[in-house]
Amino acid sequence: MLWLKGWLETRFRLLFMLIFTAPLLFVMHSAGAHATASSVSGRVAGLVSHVIPFFIVFTCAFLAGAGIATQTSFQASKGLHGSALFTLSMPVRRLRLLAVRAGIGWLETSAVIGVLCCEMWLEIPMQRAGVTPIEMFEQAATLIACSSAIYFLSVLLGTMLDDQWRVRGTVLASVGIWVLCTQPSLPAFADIAHGVGERSPIVAHTIPWNVMAFSLGLSAILFFVALKIAQRREY
């Protein structure tokens, strides 16, 4: 039944993020409608490189849980500490509590990314001509894999910080990652920011397997650290 708790905590957040794709849809539609054949790839690349990473960071920060603590169904709050005591009185290990909540948020983040990719394909006619559904599916898989590191970073912050600070921390850390990814000395496999942007399948026409693997590996480490903190934390 932990999934029910997670779903009730996140359903309005998920709905908000799905609605939030509408302005993006408008931008994409405009880009597609006014694009000429020569400029379309440049416009799509710009859109993918700048708008989508911002949207993904926001989605991750919004849907990642507050660790074991209870979240309100919509707005960021200072943590509902008291009801966390009720949760922890259940005969459930903290691993399961954290994993179920993080898993639900990750699935919802993936769903939002999936919907976004569908909209991109449907709303940009000229892109539809140049990109096959399989490439769009690859794009979605790449975005999900590469965004996982940001998502689990937010999960990790949720085990230490109040919800409000977790969101701020996730955005700040994402800016830090973005800056780090602009450094030429950074190995290509660690370039997550460009994995969701310029190196993503619909722009580079190749799947960045190494970046995806790095991001998923990093996600696993971040989740492990989050779990250790949740297990050590006192309430």
Added chain:
Amino acid sequence: MTDFAIETHQLCKSFKDQPALRGLDLHVPAGSIFGFLGRNGAGKTTTIKTLMGLLRADTGSAHVFGVPVTDADSAAGVRRRIGFVTEDKELYPYMTVEQIIRFTRPFFPNWRRDLEQRYLEMFELPKARKIPDLSKGMRSKLMLLLAIARGAELLILDEPTDGLDPAATEDVLRELVSITGSSGITIFFSSHQLSEVELIADHVGIVDQGRMVVSGCLDDLKARYQRVHVVLESGEGPPVRWPEGAESIRQEGRVVSILCSHNADAVVEQAQSIPGATVERFPVTLKEIFLEHARSN
């Protein structure tokens, strides 16, 4: 099989160098109703949270049903046997009464649907109402329902009647006694309401500054603790060296009031040896015992 549902030995816990528990020894007999008393900040909630695995003790040991609870995860199995009411009575704000019951039920294989129905009716809990729309008293009742219907062998209740009106308090206390009698479960509850504790508890523990200062069977304590009044012939009595057990000695005019924690017979004997003194002994209430320890510390 241990005779104690809860046992702690030299339990210590500090928060930023501020000691909350200083070697707490607690023994709660299985099947008892144990009233856990103490002033604000005495260490009651810290003890309860440690028993529930929400806090980790710095040193010492804590066992529930013989299982160490010092590691939260290893104690997950024990929590299946425990019903818990938190101090602040907070539950998930996005759930209704019915949803939180449906949510809690599957975690407990011994869930008592009969008790669930009984308390839903008795407490007049509106199933469709969201938890934030419930009064504090209603939330207390809902938490009690969620704790009792678990089919637990041990109820750990932190201020269970907080927010309840006198009639509801009476109902809850009667139910607690009733389920202990019928199911043989152990109830460990903290309260500031000494009259409540005296009404239903058969064992009490008084904690002060993180240490257990009084603990035992309530009837034994009442038999052991006695107040001795000595009325002197004149205001100034001869200097008396009272025997061990004379806990607090106060004189107002010609009357010397002595609270004995034990050895009352020897104190009376000593008082009777004062020329011209009249000696009387009285039983004491739990409140007197509590206040005496609260003041002396």
